[in-house]
Amino acid sequence: MNKIDLNELKDEKKEIYSFLWANKKFDFHVVLSGKDSHSYEFEFAGQDLMSYVGDSLANNFGIKKDKELFKEKFKMACSGTGDEIKKITTLHSSSLCALLFFFNVTESHPIRIPGYENYVFTSSYFEFKNKVIGFPSNVDIVLLGKNTENSKNVILFLESKFSEYITGIKKANKKYEIGKSYFSDSEDCFSKPIYDSLEKDGLLELKKESKYYLTAKTDKYIEGIKQMISHYYGIRNYINDDFYENDNPCLGNIKSHNAEEILLGEILFDNFGDDIKKCYLKPYEDDYDYLAKLINKTFKGSNGKEFKMLEKSLHYFDLRDMCLTDYPIIKNFYFGNNK
Numbered sequence: 001m002n003k004i005d006l007n008e009l010k011d012e013k014k015e016i017y018s019f020l021w022a023n024k025k026f027d028f029h030v031v032l033s034g035k036d037s038h039s040y041e042f043e044f045a046g047q048d049l050m051s052y053v054g055d056s057l058a059n060n061f062g063i064k065k066d067k068e069l070f071k072e073k074f075k076m077a078c079s080g081t082g083d084e085i086k087k088i089t090t091l092h093s094s095s096l097c098a099l100l101f102f103f104n105v106t107e108s109h110p111i112r113i114p115g116y117e118n119y120v121f122t123s124s125y126f127e128f129k130n131k132v133i134g135f136p137s138n139v140d141i142v143l144l145g146k147n148t149e150n151s152k153n154v155i156l157f158l159e160s161k162f163s164e165y166i167t168g169i170k171k172a173n174k175k176y177e178i179g180k181s182y183f184s185d186s187e188d189c190f191s192k193p194i195y196d197s198l199e200k201d202g203l204l205e206l207k208k209e210s211k212y213y214l215t216a217k218t219d220k221y222i223e224g225i226k227q228m229i230s231h232y233y234g235i236r237n238y239i240n241d242d243f244y245e246n247d248n249p250c251l252g253n254i255k256s257h258n259a260e261e262i263l264l265g266e267i268l269f270d271n272f273g274d275d276i277k278k279c280y281l282k283p284y285e286d287d288y289d290y291l292a293k294l295i296n297k298t299f300k301g302s303n304g305k306e307f308k309m310l311e312k313s314l315h316y317f318d319l320r321d322m323c324l325t326d327y328p329i330i331k332n333f334y335f336g337n338n339k
Contacts, residue, residue: 263308
């Protein structure tokens with residue numbers, strides 16, 4: 001089929017698909033997926049051949065002149081932990097959105113981030129792994145560039161969210177399990193001071209039972225907070241030249257950039273309508289802002305490198321013209337209801 005049946009969806013996911021793709025006829029085929037919570041994915045999602053899926057995605061979104069670059073970056077974006085091809089071929093995939101927006105950041109197509117125009121980025125990487133505890137933190141997007149004010153090399157680690165901050169909310173006082181190693185008293189446990197401050201300030205609570213759990217007094221996307229703290233932890237290791245070496249194909253390129261300024265941020269898909277922005281986007285952005293201030297107060301950098309977490313989360317809507325100028329099919333897929 002080339003059209004979504006909204007009757008097959010429910011709850012927030014139905015609202016999301018309805019706002020973006022209700023009554024929309026695609027030029028490609030989509031199929032229903034999932035057992036308990038249905039979604040839609042591209043019809044070729046069952047294919048195991050990465051080259052086939054990458055080529056088909058490029059065709060679906062009208063990517064012609066940069067097709068080989070897209071296929072290269074698609075392969076990179078599927079190098080993370082887990083069933084990445086299955087995830088990236090879902091219509092509301094955050095990794096797909098990240099790839100489509102940033103795959104063609106190059107010397108001939110540089111971008112500037114709104115609010116941070118002194119940074120010019122000229123290359124992009126996907127699913128980069130930083131060393132944390134046990135498993136690495138997989139950063140969705142890594143942008144390399146320069147600070148035009150001082151000519152320093154800069155790297156921006158970006159976490160991408162599409163609808164996770166809507167569908168991933170934990171109800172008030174519901175427990176979110178987290179490894180106890182994140183609360184170790186050792187001086188190289190970079191997460192504990194952050195969690196201690198968040199607990200002291202009332203944003204989160206830690207429950208120590210047979211396992212460790214985070215809870216909140218209000219409905220909250222706890223996983224998003226936890227992920228940003230894990231990324232911060234990984235960046236602390238990165239700055240200390242403590243790298244994750246295994247299955248990290250773009251490590252050499254990123255290390256050779258020799259960035260003197262290290263940035264951490266998050267980019268959120270925000271084209272869901274005013275009700276969702278009020279009920280879901282704004283509360284999560286407030287939590288992000290609070291966390292950014294806390295982390296920036298805690299750590300300024302070391303080892304000859306400066307560090308900063310972007311004070312505000314970024315929005316895909318603000319980058320649609322800069323990133324998608326040459327790709328009207330992609331722009332219409334995500335923002336066709338804004339004509």
